[in-house]
Amino acid sequence: MIRFASLSRAAPALIAALAALAASPAVAQLAQRPFMVGGGEGGGGASGGLTGWLIEMQSQLTRLIAANVHALHSDPAAIWGLIGFGFAYGVFHAAGPGHGKAIIASYMMASDRALKRGIVLAFLAAMLQGTVAVALVGVAALIFNATATEMNAAADWLALASCSGVIAIGLWLTVTKGRALLAALRARFARRAALAAAPVYADAPWRQAADLGAAVAFRAGPPDGAAEAAADDPAACGHAHAPDPAALEADFSWRGAAATVLAAGSRPCSGAILVLVFALAQGLFAAGIGAVFAMSFGVALTTGALAFAAVFAKRVAMRMAAGDDSRIMLAARGVEFLAALLVVAFGLALLFVARSGA
Amino acid sequence: MNSETPARRPALALILAALLAFAPAVAAAHPHVWVTVRSKIGFADGKVVSVTHDWVFDEMYSSFATQGLAKPGELVTRDIFAPLARENAGGLAEIGYFTTLKIGGKTAEFGPVKDGDYWMEERPDHLVTFHVDLRLKTPTAPGQYFSLLVADPEYFIDFEFDDNDAIALDSAPSGCSASIAKPKPLEGQDQQKLTESFFTNLAPGTNFGFKMASRAIVACP
Numbered sequence: 001m002i003r004f005a006s007l008s009r010a011a012p013a014l015i016a017a018l019a020a021l022a023a024s025p026a027v028a029q030l031a032q033r034p035f036m037v038g039g040g041e042g043g044g045g046a047s048g049g050l051t052g053w054l055i056e057m058q059s060q061l062t063r064l065i066a067a068n069v070h071a072l073h074s075d076p077a078a079i080w081g082l083i084g085f086g087f088a089y090g091v092f093h094a095a096g097p098g099h100g101k102a103i104i105a106s107y108m109m110a111s112d113r114a115l116k117r118g119i120v121l122a123f124l125a126a127m128l129q130g131t132v133a134v135a136l137v138g139v140a141a142l143i144f145n146a147t148a149t150e151m152n153a154a155a156d157w158l159a160l161a162s163c164s165g166v167i168a169i170g171l172w173l174t175v176t177k178g179r180a181l182l183a184a185l186r187a188r189f190a191r192r193a194a195l196a197a198a199p200v201y202a203d204a205p206w207r208q209a210a211d212l213g214a215a216v217a218f219r220a221g222p223p224d225g226a227a228e229a230a231a232d233d234p235a236a237c238g239h240a241h242a243p244d245p246a247a248l249e250a251d252f253s254w255r256g257a258a259a260t261v262l263a264a265g266s267r268p269c270s271g272a273i274l275v276l277v278f279a280l281a282q283g284l285f286a287a288g289i290g291a292v293f294a295m296s297f298g299v300a301l302t303t304g305a306l307a308f309a310a311v312f313a314k315r316v317a318m319r320m321a322a323g324d325d326s327r328i329m330l331a332a333r334g335v336e337f338l339a340a341l342l343v344v345a346f347g348l349a350l351l352f353v354a355r356s357g358a
Numbered sequence: 359m360n361s362e363t364p365a366r367r368p369a370l371a372l373i374l375a376a377l378l379a380f381a382p383a384v385a386a387a388h389p390h391v392w393v394t395v396r397s398k399i400g401f402a403d404g405k406v407v408s409v410t411h412d413w414v415f416d417e418m419y420s421s422f423a424t425q426g427l428a429k430p431g432e433l434v435t436r437d438i439f440a441p442l443a444r445e446n447a448g449g450l451a452e453i454g455y456f457t458t459l460k461i462g463g464k465t466a467e468f469g470p471v472k473d474g475d476y477w478m479e480e481r482p483d484h485l486v487t488f489h490v491d492l493r494l495k496t497p498t499a500p501g502q503y504f505s506l507l508v509a510d511p512e513y514f515i516d517f518e519f520d521d522n523d524a525i526a527l528d529s530a531p532s533g534c535s536a537s538i539a540k541p542k543p544l545e546g547q548d549q550q551k552l553t554e555s556f557f558t559n560l561a562p563g564t565n566f567g568f569k570m571a572s573r574a575i576v577a578c579p
Binding site for chain 2: 033034035036037055059062066141144145146147148149150151270271273274275277278280281282
């Protein structure tokens with residue numbers, strides 16, 4: 001506990017140090033990649049199999065988008081093709097790195113988020129990402145007639161802000177979830193100790209909690225009613241040392257959610273920037289905006305599915321851990337803590353990719 | 359009441375959950391920039407001395423690169439492009455010039471690119487060309503054959519050789535000829551490597567850009 005207390009005190013300093021590191025011009029100038037497009041987005045890694053197919057699909061879609069922008073000069077109906085291909089591009093593209101969906105999924109797992117809220121978060125992050133790209137290109141290219149170099153610099157700053165935000169959220173989650181994990185561990189040991197000390201345990205309070213009600217409280221089920229109702233039920237969590245589900249539900253803050261949306265969505269995607277600049281060069285900026293928001297909807301769809309997968313995986317983990325409440329608690333806290341660490345890892349990985357200029 | 363077997367299953371579920379969260383991060387994105395490659399391999403005294411590339415960019419990257427640089431209706435000249443060309447050329451060494459020249463099983467090393475070795479310009483069809491002259495540190499005898507690969511290991515850029523005149527040979531010994539070999543389909547082992555990297559690395563697929571690339575083979579019998 002002492003260690004964690006000092007960690008939480010150290011966290012702001014750590015964040016400040018990271019921010020300073022990220023902001024230092026020496027790091028920013030490190031290894032500028034040739035022919036890069038802002039947004040700090042990496043290329044594809046693997047080829048072949050499913051991922052190879054994804055790559056091929058997206059390459060084709062990019063060409064189709066370009067072709068439809070051209071066609072728009074003579075055929076206004078091409079806008080539908082543009083929007084359709086943009087949407088499909090978003091669906092496929094969201095499966096790639098750098099789109100914050102992994103962050104949303106991990107965040108969903110790390111916090112007791114209801115599915116509906118997760119999908120709202122995913123949707124908002126995707127829309128913000130589209131808006132940021134439109135604003136960036138709109139302001140930089142349309143108003144200031146900025147060059148590629150200047151747009152790259154602006155996009156990099158946004159990406160940097162996004163990465164730092166993700167790392168900060170990850171650290172915050174790690175600290176809070178680390179505490180919860182410790183509490184769950186203590187509860188588990190306490191129960192073991194109680195078992196050893198009292199062979200006759202028919203009336204021990206934890207026995208009641210073995211009732212499924214305890215698990216329900218930690219399933220990210222219906223957003224409102226059920227979880228709170230279960231939390232209100234004193235029988236749901238009889239163990240004195242276990243964290244109170246009501247408190248966990250309370251730790252959902254729209255502030256935390258908004259921070260997640262901001263961090264995950266404030267980095268514009270390279271593909272969107274390219275489509276917008278291309279549309280602008282063709283004198284069809286409005287069509288480019290349409291395509292980018294279609295892309296955002298596609299990204300939201302994939303991210304929403306991932307949020308669902310995250311919640312489902314956690315639910316499965318909890319169900320498998322069915323037993324007494326201290327074990328369920330431990331499983332839940334374990335998943336959450338791991339997911340919190342993942343958020344930090346993602347943030348660092350994104351930062352690394354952005355810094356290496358890929 | 360609680361057997362120990364189910365206790366192992368949550369661990370499995372935890373791993374599953376972690377993988378689910380990880381998988382999207384490692385799934386491949388795709389190239390954002392497409393380049394058509396024409397390369398000229400220069401010889402002197404029977405040895406390979408240089409590789410000169412002309413890379414033509416796709417129209418999306420071309421509009422991005424030319425954005426804000428010229429008045430409407432005017433093409434971006436080499437002079438106007440000079441700062442962006444310098445920026446791009448400056449990062450080439452770090453990424454291995456996107457060029458792998460293998461002679462006699464050894465990868466040739468290139469000297470640093472200096473001002474004057476490169477330029478960038480907008481063609482009348484509005485596509486942007488990047489030209490760069492790479493000189494081998496040590497002129498090397500071609501042997502019976504050697505290969506040239508132009509690829510981005512990270513596969514952000516998709517380099518493809520031009521369909522018609524991909525490779526030119528300058529002052530080559532008589533009898534030398536060039537041909538293009540399309541990439542081999544991935545072998546079973548590669549697929550396995552792929553799957554492993556999918557689950558173990560945050561940024562997998564280093565070198566997989568190479569596997570996607572065409573290879574030019576120059577034979578000098």
